[in-house]
Amino acid sequence: MEIEIFRKFLSGRGLKLTNQRVAVFNEIFAFHGHFEPERLYLKIKDSGTRASRASVYRTLNLLVESGLVEKITRTEKGNVYEHTYGHRHHDHMVCEVCDEIIEFYSEKIENLQDEICRKNNFRGVSHTLEIRGYCGKCGRQR
Amino acid sequence: MEIEIFRKFLSGRGLKLTNQRVAVFNEIFAFHGHFEPERLYLKIKDSGTRASRASVYRTLNLLVESGLVEKITRTEKGNVYEHTYGHRHHDHMVCEVCDEIIEFYSEKIENLQDEICRKNNFRGVSHTLEIRGYCGKCGRQR
DNA sequence: AGTTTAATTGAAATTTAATCTCAATTTCAA
DNA sequence: TTGAAATTGAGATTAAATTTCAATTAAACT
Incomplete structure (x- = not known):
């Protein structure tokens, strides 16, 4: 528990x-x-x-x-x-029109971040990556 | 001007x-x-x-x-x-202790984001990537 | 250059999230 | 069960940011 x-x-x-x-x-x-x-x-x-x-x-x-x-x-x-217990970390895409949130996860991006932290002598604890734009539905309507 | x-x-x-x-x-x-x-x-x-x-x-x-x-x-x-005028896009690392801000840029991360957007049928317009943690100075003191 | 009109300003009040104060209460180890 | 130490809650406080509104100012138009 x-x-x-x-x-x-x-x-x-x-x-x-x-x-x-x-x-x-x-x-x-x-x-x-x-x-x-x-x-x-x-x-x-x-x-x-x-x-x-x-x-x-x-x-x-x-x-x-x-x-x-x-x-x-x-x-x-x-x-x-x-x-966060038992949940894998993830990032978000947010549609600027309908506010839909799409979760995603990229091992490669995580690794690149670790690498960048190391290079900058920074101890990363958490991060937020939010991509804003238009989801498939809303993008089509423009 | x-x-x-x-x-x-x-x-x-x-x-x-x-x-x-x-x-x-x-x-x-x-x-x-x-x-x-x-x-x-x-x-x-x-x-x-x-x-x-x-x-x-x-x-x-x-x-x-x-x-x-x-x-x-x-x-x-x-x-x-x-x-931001005339400045290339970049992301930030923020020290949770002293609030120091370190700028960084990764072409690879940018490309991976584009790829993820494509996969999810999402048209990305902007993004924020913020890594929070401890800078070299503050990390050492713990 | 002067007039007009709507935007702007500043000082103080307000808002709002979050923290702090401290006397009264509760936890828990002995 | 007891007592030391932690915790609680109501309200005060803090601090960033916004709002209010009467007085001021920019700039378009004569």
């Missing part, structure tokens, strides 16, 4: 697994996809559990540090996260 | 080329590299010109719309911009 990883991470730091942290964890892992902190907070609230915004934000940061959750991108409306 | 492009962009929209807009423009194009709105505001202030923060932010947005300036990344301390 993924929660065991979180529990270990916490105890390794002398931190405690509280009800609020469990609630945040469960809500994140019950869902598959991207989410924003505010929506997460509201979902937890709807589910009946009591967890303040402060706790949601604090737990989110812990989950990122533990590696179970990733900060995907920063938009003008705030950060976007997704849980 | 680049300012002519800006002037045309403005008049095409029924907007005016004011002293403040010229000041913002000049400060940005006098410099080569990345900048944050607040530092830009302070530099303009130091140069003796009078332009409020509001005007700096407003002009910055116009310059982005005109294509002369690009918003290259969002850090927790705010947005980072660079002027």
